[in-house]
Structures are given as structure tokens and as C-alpha cells.
Amino acid sequence: MARELFGTDGVRGTANQHPMTAEMALRIGAAVGRYFRRDTSVAHRVVIGKDTRLSGYMFENALTAGLTSTGMNVLLLGPVPTPAVGLLTTSMRADLGIMISASHNPAEDNGIKFFGPDGFKLSDEAEAEIEALIAEGVSPVDAGAIGRARRIDDGLFRYIERVKGTFPYGQRLDGIKVVIDCANGAAYKAAPEVLWELGAEVIPVGVSPDGVNINANCGSTKPQRAAEAVVAHGADVGICLDGDADRVLILDAQGQVADGDQIMALLAARWAEEDRLRHGTLVATVMSNLGLERFMAARGLALHRTGVGDRYVVAAMREHGFNLGGEQSGHIVMTDHATTGDGLMAGLQVLAEMGRTGKPASELVQQFEAVPQLLKNVRYGVGQTPLETSGVQNAIAASEAQLAGQGRLLIRKSGTEPLIRVMAECENSQTLEEAVDRVVDAVEAAV
Template sequence: MARIFGTDGVRGLANRDITATLALELGQAAARHILSTLPPERLEDEHKPKAIIGRDTRVSGEFLSHAIAAGLASAGMDVIRIGVVPTPAVAYLMASGDYDLGVMISASHNPMPDNGIKFFARGGFKLDDAVEDQIQALLESGDWEAPIADGVGEIETDPATADRAYIEHLVAACGTPLKGLRIAVDCANGAASFVGPEALREAGADVVVMNASPDGRNINDDCGSTHPEQLQAVTVASKAAFGVAFDGDADRCLAVDHEGNLIDGDQIMGMLALGLKNEGRLAEDTLVVTVMSNLGLLLAMKENGIKTVQTGVGDRYVLESILANGYQLGGEQSGHLINAHYATTGDGVLTALMIAREVKRSGKSLKDLTSFVKRLPQTLINVPNVDKNRIDDEELQAAIRKTEDFLGESGRVLLRASGTEPLVRVMVEAATQTESDAAAARLADVVAHRLAL
């Protein structure tokens, strides 16, 4: 079997790729791994190892949460199903509570027919690749002796406790009363439909709520961070100070200023990093970004005395760099932002509160606070049907160097092989859109010619 874990858990079409059988067996394998790693004294305790399971609002999350709960309990773990919660709520509970395994059932910003399963370890961190591989090996082995009698686990449901603990954590992290601040919030009919607006209200904000009526089928449907058009209109019409949009599991957040202009993850990161630096609270005066962050952000940070560290694409790589080097803040252009003082994963609602805190503290508009990050024109071309493993082709690399020399310090080139398809992504940033489009088109032609299958 090919590796089933991707960059963010196991994901695919619900009931086709992500089936009840897979969820049950994956739960059994995960529980077996946890039990094999616990010290003997833990296994002799009166209480069994405990797992929590959260999910987003997809209708398929119902049967998948029951199935994975059955798998965990049948392998000897007690289980608490905490219902519909954001992914970062599961991470927070794993960091603050006495749990051995966290499970989140979600396909994040993907359309409703998809779903996924991701795991969190004690401390609130996603599992390492090596641990995922061990779980998959147990899943494939099929050779184990299931417990009987008192050896099986119990399953209970307790959603209210999780909501309350997570909301209190968010409000405390904000630390600034938001009274007088009107904020438009697009919940994507997803996991933050309750806790997102409630956390902002409890922090003192006047909240204009939209797309917070999930029916199991409308998650991410022309709304949320992947479709911010509604939020842009409502923010202006309601005279809100700004608006925020979450995705289906609320681990990302994009924003809109009072004029309806979209503020992406790069601009949000830049604003928050500069605010923390001005307060003397930005660890190592460093912001962690991915290679996909706009060059304009890197230049703005340099001009303001903030170092940037680049990682591969994916919030897990951002977190690895933060933890390894004692940094605090990092994220992705897509709106995955991690503030390691308060969270162990991207947290959209926390990001919304951090934006609100900065707007309130500074007395400035979000437009003014983010205006120093000048986004360079960017062009992205996907070149399909190529051998992505030959991306180091000499003539292609020579073409890249020639383009980089032409662009100089006012632009850059990035080529990335897709992790799942036979295609190469060509990204170019330049001083003008015309230069960016032309350079990207030339390189895409070279890729198509040199790497043709």
C-alpha cells in the first residue's frame, strides 16, 4: 500500500477513499501504537489511555467519528467525542489536558464531499512522519489480538466542556478588551460557526456574523477563506472595522479591511510581526515563512529589522522551524498562522483576535497597519504531464539562472514539483505584472519542453 498520510493527515473523498472501514481500522492501529509506547505503570493504572475526537460540520463526519471511536475503543482506549470544534481546539485540548491521542475529522478548506483524519500527540503537536508510518504499518499488518471484557474502552460524548475551555483560552490570549470594534466574520458554515463569533463577542467586539448555519452540506460552499467575496461586501456594508474569514476547520484566517480589500496571510503576518517587535515581544526578531510567501513581505521585514526564515510549503514545516530555534511567529500566505506562545498549530480564530488586538492597540485601521507590505506581482503556472523528478535538468536550471539574473533583487523564481500529480509549478515575482507573466511563460515553456513525458 502506498503511504496514506499526506502533509495534513489522511484525506480523500468521503465514503470512497475515506471509508468507515478505514476509519475503524486506522483507529485500531493508532490505539495499538499508543498502547505500545506507554510505560508499564500506565497500563496498570485504573484508567485506560484516553483519546478525544473532534470533527468539522461535514455530514460524513458523523459516521467517520463513530467509526474511529469504535476502532479506538475496540483496541483498548477510552474515547471522548467532543463534537464540532475547530482543529486548533483539538490541539489546544491535547496541550492542556490529560489525553494520549487527539483526532480531528476534517478536510479543512476542501469541498464538502471530501473528508480526512489527522492525529495529534500529547502536547498538541501533529504526529511525526515516522509515527504515521508506524501506524500505517500496524494498519497493514492485520495481525493482533483484540482485548476482551474489561480490556475494551468506553465512549462518551462531551462537546460543551471543549467549547468553553477553548473559548476561555482564546479570550485570555487576546488580552485586550475589544469594546467598540465591529468585526464581520465569515465562518464558512464550518467548525468555528459557534466558537469563532462567541470568542470575539466575549473579548468585547461587536460581531457581524455570516455563514454560520452549517447543515452538513454547505461547508466552504462559496464562502469562507477560499471565497471571500461575500465578506468583502458585508464588511463595507456593515461599516465594520475589518472582516475575517475562516476555512472549514478554522485553522486558517484571511482578512478584509474596511474598504473591502483582501488582506492575505503574508500581510497579516507582517503586521503582527512588526507589532510584536515594536512591543519588544517578537522572539529572536524573526518571522518564519514558507518559500511561497511573497517577496514583498521579505523586503518589508528586512526594512523593519525583522529577520525571515524560509521553510518548505506546509504549516508543519513552519512549526518545526519555530520549535527548533525558539521562534514565535510564522505561517503561510494562505492564512495558516502559528503564534507559538498560544498555539501548537495554525489557529484562525486566534489570528482574528490577534488582528483585532493590534487594530485596537494601535488605533489604526487594518489598511494602514498592513500597507507597508507591498506585494510584488506574482504569476503561477502549473505545467502538467511532465517528469517532475527531472526538475534539476541542466538546461532548465540554466534558464532559471538567466531569469533570476534578469529580475535581480526586484524579483525571484520558484519551481516546485507537485507532491501528488505529474506537474511542476512555476512561480515568478517581478517588479511589474508584465515582467512576471512573461518570465513565467518562458520558464513554463522550457519545463514543458525539457521535462516532457
């Protein structure tokens, strides 16, 4: 069955435009409620979290209406990080978890992410079945079987305690000054609280959400503000989360940025030393730098690559029994502790290494020399298929031939935005730029 509504991470788009309308959210709620409420003889429940976007109120109400119309009982968590929904779905014995968020996207966008009863995101097959139900339409239950909805006050507290529990027992953050940038998003309460309770001196950035400033000039996609705060306050380290706190970037004391590849390299090497890295393997996507692959190989460790999207990273981890994976963008997945990427939890692991080793962040999060990598995006319109044109295909073939034996080229559609992403790696900067620009120019001509 085809998946047209669902991208790499649920349903996403501009609020009040298809598919992110209140009407569609109601239909999605009814369909997913019917999908998970297969046994009508017992009570079923769903937990719903959201980030700080203004449109979150609208989608929360619409999803609740659709879900209760099929007999699901709804527990509303309010603003919480995405990983908190995965955690609370299992700990509260819910049949389904829903997160209303467009992650790192601007405030005018929103999205709907789904977690199964095991706390993991749904498979492609499950999403295809739900799409079929949306298309067919779902009959509501009888009036006496309509579900109930209520707010849960302690969901954020449960998450905070769970995250703190992943920090090494007996270790503290006393004496460490941390800038934490919450992107005016879902972790604006939880992240500073966790760091302070563990003993850190906390300098918060991006903790004043107003519904329209999520990810605006802050957070993991725009770390400049946090970098300035690190330098200005003489902080030891900076932690930049995105709008729903499932991504993280680390800043050293000079404000230099370390991406997810460097974080994964640090954790993989440490876990391998402690014999904690299952099967000696790290899972990453095709976007991760070739330098990370070389770093792992030099230590006798393996890098297992997947398609882009943390769902596919987690799927590979579960299939093969791996316990560490992530994306260059900053999704860090540690299945010993969580069911999805958790930026705050990953940030704590870096802080734990700083405390254990006494080394500065600048040394810890620069584990390998990255191969020069260039990524450019081209926006395309509705209904356009630029990758299928002969001009683009010829440009791709020419760039692949130019990079043969020197690097690699990766072309893909974004799963969350109408973008063609053109990425290449090569030691020779001129060759790198020529290979990428050739394809970008062809795509721009096609659109």
C-alpha cells in the first residue's frame, strides 16, 4: 500500500494547508484510533504531546476529537519533548503515542508523529494501513462508547527523572557552566531543570516560547546565538536542541559546533572500551561523513548505514540488536535508554565524559577529521519531479563520473520538506563544488 501522507517522520506541512489542516487531523485521529482499537471489549488509551507552536492547540483538539470518536481515551501531556512521548507511551501502558511537532521546521509548519505501544515509531507498513483507513473513512462508535480526554500533570516530571537516571550514578555536574539552547521549543522547561538538578551552572537560551518563535534564530539549526552566549559567559560547553528536542549539537568553549557524527564517534569509542557497544557496530545514515566510517574502521568497529531518517536507524538497530545509532543532523539514539533520538540525553553523555576525563569539550567532540562535505538544497513545486528529467539525470551521471574513486554523491528528496538535497564528499574542494553545483544547476533549471 502506498504512503502519500506520511514522510520520513510522520505527517508534516504548513499549518492550515493540506495535509496539515484541522479536518485532516480529525480524520487521521479517527483512522489511527480505529487501527489501534481493534479489541472493543477493553479500554484503550493514547498519550498526546506537543511542542510550543501556536497551531499545536488546533491539532491537539482535532486529534482528540477523532480519537475519542473511535472510543480511544486521550491523555494530554502538553508541551514535552518527542522522546518523552515514546517513554510515556510505554510507562503509561498506552496503545498509541502521538507527538504534534514539525521538529526543526519553522513555526508555521507542524507535524504529527506516531509511536506504537512499544514506544517505537510506526513502520512503513503500519503507516500505509492507516493511510488506507483515512482514505476509506472510519465510522464512529456508538454514543455510549465515546472516549474521554484528560490532562496529565506529571508527564514532564516523569521524563525529567528518566533522563537524570541515564547520567552515571554518583557523578555530578558541579563546576561545569553550560549554555542550553532549547530553540523556544518543547524542552524549554525540562532541559534547564535537568542540568541544574545535576549541579551545573545553567545559562538558558531559547526558553521563552510565544507560539511563533520556535527554532527562530536559535536551536540546533541556528546555533550562532548559543555560540555567542558560550563565549560571552565563559561557558565550558553549549548544548543546542531543536524544537522537539530529539536533536542535539554540541558547542565547545570557543563556540565551535560539533555535529551528530562527532557525538556518535565519541560515544561509540567510549562504549566499545567498556564493552557496551553491541556487536561493535554503530548505525548511521548515508548522510554521515566518510570520516566517521574511517574512524570506526581504525578501531576495528563497524558502521552500518541506513536510509535517511531516524526511524530507519532505529529499525536497523532493532533488527540487528545494535544499541547506538543516529544521524549527522544530531539525532542520537541509545536504545538502552530511549526508543527514539533524545538530544538532552545525548548531551548529558557528553557532559559525563567531560566530568570523567577532565578533558574540554573541544577535545572530546572532535574525534575525527571530517572529509569535506557539501550539501545544497533546491526547492521544488507541487507536482514537479525534477529528478526524472533527462537534464538532471545527465548531470548526476557526469558528477558521479567526476567523483569516481575520489568521493561520493548522494541525491535525495527530503522526507519533511519539498526539497531536493544534493550532497557530495571529496578531498578536493574544487572537484567537490563542481560536482554539487552541476547537479544543483540542473535541478534549478528543471524546476
